[in-house]
Amino acid sequence: MQIYLLATNFLALAALILGLGSFSGGRRSWRLVPLFLLVISRSLSLIVYLSVSNSSDARLLGGLEVFSAFCLVWTLVDFPAAWPTPWPLLARVGVAGAIILVSLALIPGWPVPSPLHSLVIAVFSTPFILVSAGGVRWPHLAVPFILAFGNFLSLLDLTTPAWLIYLLAYVFFISAIHGESVLTFRQKYAERQQMAEALVQEAIDSSREQQRWLEVSEILNTIPNLNQSMEHIVRSMAQATHVDRSAIFILDAQGAGQARLATLYNPQRPLHLVRQAEVRFDLEHCPPLQRSIETQEPLLLPQQNINGLDSLYGLWREDRAGPTLIQPLVIKGRPVGALMLGNPVTSRPIRPSDMRLCRQLAPQIATMVEHRRRYQELEAEAEAMAETVQKKTQEPDRHLAILETISDGVVVSDASGRVQLVNQAAERILGKLRWELLDQPIGTIYGEIDSGEPIENLAAAFSRRNQPLPTFFESDERAIQGRLIPWRSPQGEWLGIIAIFRDVSREVKADRARNDFIAALSRELRAPLTAIKGYSDLIVHGEIDEYSPEQLQVQRIIHSSADQMAAVLDNAIQISAQNRHKVLPRFEEVQVAAIIEDALRDLASLVRLRELKLTQHIPADLPPVAADPKHLRQILDNLLSNACRFTPPGGKVALQVSVEMERAGNTFHPRLLLTVTDNGVGIPRSEQKRIFDAFYQLKSQRAAEQRGMGMGLAVVKDLVELHNGRVWVESVVGEGSTFYVSLPLTQEY
Structure with missing residues (x-):
C-alpha cells in the first residue's frame, strides 16, 4: 500500500508538471485546477496512511481515492467553447453527481464501498471524455476503462491487482496529457508557421506596392508642362489602377464651398478642359465629394451605395455610376482638391491596393494641383496686368x-x-x-x-x-x-x-458769421446761467435760508434746467468748432473709471430731481484707454443726460463698462465698450439712424422738458468717430433704449 501511494504521488506530480507546459495560459488553463487537487489528494492519502491506522482512516483513504478518480477524469474532459445543446446541462449534472459521490464516500458508516463510487464516476465520465476530445483518443479513453476495471477488482477484494491497475491508469493518464502537450506544440508551431508565411507574403506585397508606388510617382514627375499636368496625372492614375474614369477636382480659393472639374480621363471620349472652360459647381450639390473633403478621409462607395454620385458623374454627362473612390488632396491640413477613381462601365470594385496607392500619392498630387492652381492665378494676373498696361498705354492722357x-x-x-x-x-x-x-x-x-x-x-x-x-x-x-x-x-x-x-473762402465767411453769433450768444447766456446755477446750488444744499420742500423742489428744477441749458451751450460751441474743421483729438492714456466718477457726481442732482435709480458696473481691472479726456467726458455727459431726461420718474438708468475683443481681418483687438441703458420712452426703428443727425428731434417727444436742440447725439457721433470708434443704439418703443460706444484701447493700428 505504501509503495502504491508513493508511486501515485510521483505520477500525479509528473502529470502536474506536464500540465503546466500544456495548459498554462489560454482557454484551457482551468485544467490545472484538477491536476493540482490530484497532487494534494495523493499527498493526503500518503499522510493518512502513515498515521495511526483505524477504521475512520480507512474511510478517509477510500474517500480520497474517489476524489482522485474524479480529478483524473475531470482533467481529461476539455470543455469546448460551444458544445451541442444537451451536453452543457449533462456536464453540470455529472459534476454535481461526482461531488455528491465523493462526499458520501467520506461519511463514516456509509454502507456503499468507495470503489463502487469510483467505478460509477469512471463509467459515466467516458462519454464526456469522448465528446470533448472530438473523436477517439485511446489514451484518454483508456484511463476511465482501466479505473473502472481496477475498482471492479477492489470490489472483489483483489487489492494488490487493483493497485497495479490503478498505477497503469496513472501511466495512461500521463500519456494522455503528454499527447495533448505534443498536439498543443504542433498546433502552436503550425500557427507560427502560418503567421511567418503571412508576414513574408505581407512583406512581398508591401514591397510590390512600394515598387508600384515608386514607378507611378516617377511617372507623375515626368510632367511635360504645367498646362498638361492635370491630364498627365489622371491618365497615369487610370492606367496604373485600371479604372474606367479618373478625374481631379480643385477647390476654388476665392469662393467658399465652390469647386471645379479640372480634368477627366475617359479613354472612350478624351476631354481636355482649358481654364476658361472648367466646370464649376457647389460642393453641397455633391454630398460624397463634400463629405470626403470636409473629413479629409478617403471615401469608398461600392456598387450598392452610389447615392449622390449622379450629380458628380453628370458633370461630364455620364449617365452611369459605379464603384467610386474619392481621395482628398490636402497640404498641411488645408484641402486643395480631390482625386476620383471610378468604374461606371465595368462596375469592378476598387481594390484595397489601389486605395493605398492613392493615399500614398495624395501628397504628391496635392502639391502638383496647388502648383497648377497658382500657375493659373499668376497667368490670370499676368493677363490682367497686360490688359491694364495696354489700357494705360492706349489712354495715357x-x-x-x-x-x-x-x-x-x-x-x-x-x-x-x-x-x-x-x-x-x-x-x-x-x-x-x-x-x-x-x-x-x-x-x-x-x-x-x-x-x-x-x-x-x-x-x-x-x-x-x-x-x-x-x-x-x-x-x-x-x-x-x-x-x-x-x-x-x-x-x-x-x-x-x-x-x-x-478754396472755401466764401463758405467760411458765411459760417464764421453764424458761428460768431452762436459763440457770442453762448457767452452772453453763460454768465446769467452761472449765477442762476450757483444760487440754486446754495439753496438746494441748505446754505441759504430754510425753504419748504415745495420750494426746494422748484429750486432743483431751476438747477437742473440750468445744467441742461449749459449742456446745450457746450454742444453748440462744440458743433460750431467742428463746423470750422475736424480737430484731431489729443490722445493720452486715460483712466476711464475716474472720468466716469466725475461725470456721475455732476449728474447726481439731475438723477435726484427726476427720482431715478442710477446703477453702474465698472470692472476694477479696467485698463487705460488712449483717448482725449475732454472728448470722452463730453460723450459720457451727453449719453447719460439724454438717458435721464427721456426716462420717466421712478425709472432706471444703467452704465456698464467692459473690454471686448473685436475681429479686424485675421486678428482680434481689445476695445472699450460703454453701454448706457434706460427704460424710458424708447426710439422708433424708423428714427434710430436719424437721431445722430445734428438738430434732429424725435417726432414722438411730447413733454416740453424733454425737448432739446438735437445736438447732443450728433456731438457724440462726431467725437466717437474721431477716436476711430463706433456708436449705435438698440431700442424698443415703450421699453427703453441702449446706447453702445466702442472705442479702441490704443490708436496704433
Whole structure:
C-alpha cells in the first residue's frame, strides 16, 4: 500500500508538471485546477496512511481515492467553447453527481464501498471524455476503462491487482496529457508557421506596392508642362489602377464651398478642359465629394451605395455610376482638391491596393494641383496686368485731362514724399506755378493747406488710422479745405500721398458769421446761467435760508434746467468748432473709471430731481484707454443726460463698462465698450439712424422738458468717430433704449 501511494504521488506530480507546459495560459488553463487537487489528494492519502491506522482512516483513504478518480477524469474532459445543446446541462449534472459521490464516500458508516463510487464516476465520465476530445483518443479513453476495471477488482477484494491497475491508469493518464502537450506544440508551431508565411507574403506585397508606388510617382514627375499636368496625372492614375474614369477636382480659393472639374480621363471620349472652360459647381450639390473633403478621409462607395454620385458623374454627362473612390488632396491640413477613381462601365470594385496607392500619392498630387492652381492665378494676373498696361498705354492722357478739368486742386507725391503731379486748380488755389511745386517735399504743400497741427503729428496720426485725414487752412484772405489720402497698391504697399483741396473762402465767411453769433450768444447766456446755477446750488444744499420742500423742489428744477441749458451751450460751441474743421483729438492714456466718477457726481442732482435709480458696473481691472479726456467726458455727459431726461420718474438708468475683443481681418483687438441703458420712452426703428443727425428731434417727444436742440447725439457721433470708434443704439418703443460706444484701447493700428 505504501509503495502504491508513493508511486501515485510521483505520477500525479509528473502529470502536474506536464500540465503546466500544456495548459498554462489560454482557454484551457482551468485544467490545472484538477491536476493540482490530484497532487494534494495523493499527498493526503500518503499522510493518512502513515498515521495511526483505524477504521475512520480507512474511510478517509477510500474517500480520497474517489476524489482522485474524479480529478483524473475531470482533467481529461476539455470543455469546448460551444458544445451541442444537451451536453452543457449533462456536464453540470455529472459534476454535481461526482461531488455528491465523493462526499458520501467520506461519511463514516456509509454502507456503499468507495470503489463502487469510483467505478460509477469512471463509467459515466467516458462519454464526456469522448465528446470533448472530438473523436477517439485511446489514451484518454483508456484511463476511465482501466479505473473502472481496477475498482471492479477492489470490489472483489483483489487489492494488490487493483493497485497495479490503478498505477497503469496513472501511466495512461500521463500519456494522455503528454499527447495533448505534443498536439498543443504542433498546433502552436503550425500557427507560427502560418503567421511567418503571412508576414513574408505581407512583406512581398508591401514591397510590390512600394515598387508600384515608386514607378507611378516617377511617372507623375515626368510632367511635360504645367498646362498638361492635370491630364498627365489622371491618365497615369487610370492606367496604373485600371479604372474606367479618373478625374481631379480643385477647390476654388476665392469662393467658399465652390469647386471645379479640372480634368477627366475617359479613354472612350478624351476631354481636355482649358481654364476658361472648367466646370464649376457647389460642393453641397455633391454630398460624397463634400463629405470626403470636409473629413479629409478617403471615401469608398461600392456598387450598392452610389447615392449622390449622379450629380458628380453628370458633370461630364455620364449617365452611369459605379464603384467610386474619392481621395482628398490636402497640404498641411488645408484641402486643395480631390482625386476620383471610378468604374461606371465595368462596375469592378476598387481594390484595397489601389486605395493605398492613392493615399500614398495624395501628397504628391496635392502639391502638383496647388502648383497648377497658382500657375493659373499668376497667368490670370499676368493677363490682367497686360490688359491694364495696354489700357494705360492706349489712354495715357485721359486721366490727366480729367484732372486738369476738375475744380479741386490735386497734388500727388511718390513713396519718398516728392511731388510728382499737380493740376491747374492746384496752381490757382496755391498761387504757385507747376514747376515750382514738382519734385518738392509734400511738406511744402501741406503748409499751404493746413494750419492746425505740425505735419509730423498729422503724419503720425495718418500712419495709425490709414484713412483720409482732413486738413484746413485759414488766413485773413482765404480758406482752404482738403484731405490727405493714402495711396497704396492692392497689396498694401505704400506708394505715396494724394492731396485734394478746394478754396472755401466764401463758405467760411458765411459760417464764421453764424458761428460768431452762436459763440457770442453762448457767452452772453453763460454768465446769467452761472449765477442762476450757483444760487440754486446754495439753496438746494441748505446754505441759504430754510425753504419748504415745495420750494426746494422748484429750486432743483431751476438747477437742473440750468445744467441742461449749459449742456446745450457746450454742444453748440462744440458743433460750431467742428463746423470750422475736424480737430484731431489729443490722445493720452486715460483712466476711464475716474472720468466716469466725475461725470456721475455732476449728474447726481439731475438723477435726484427726476427720482431715478442710477446703477453702474465698472470692472476694477479696467485698463487705460488712449483717448482725449475732454472728448470722452463730453460723450459720457451727453449719453447719460439724454438717458435721464427721456426716462420717466421712478425709472432706471444703467452704465456698464467692459473690454471686448473685436475681429479686424485675421486678428482680434481689445476695445472699450460703454453701454448706457434706460427704460424710458424708447426710439422708433424708423428714427434710430436719424437721431445722430445734428438738430434732429424725435417726432414722438411730447413733454416740453424733454425737448432739446438735437445736438447732443450728433456731438457724440462726431467725437466717437474721431477716436476711430463706433456708436449705435438698440431700442424698443415703450421699453427703453441702449446706447453702445466702442472705442479702441490704443490708436496704433
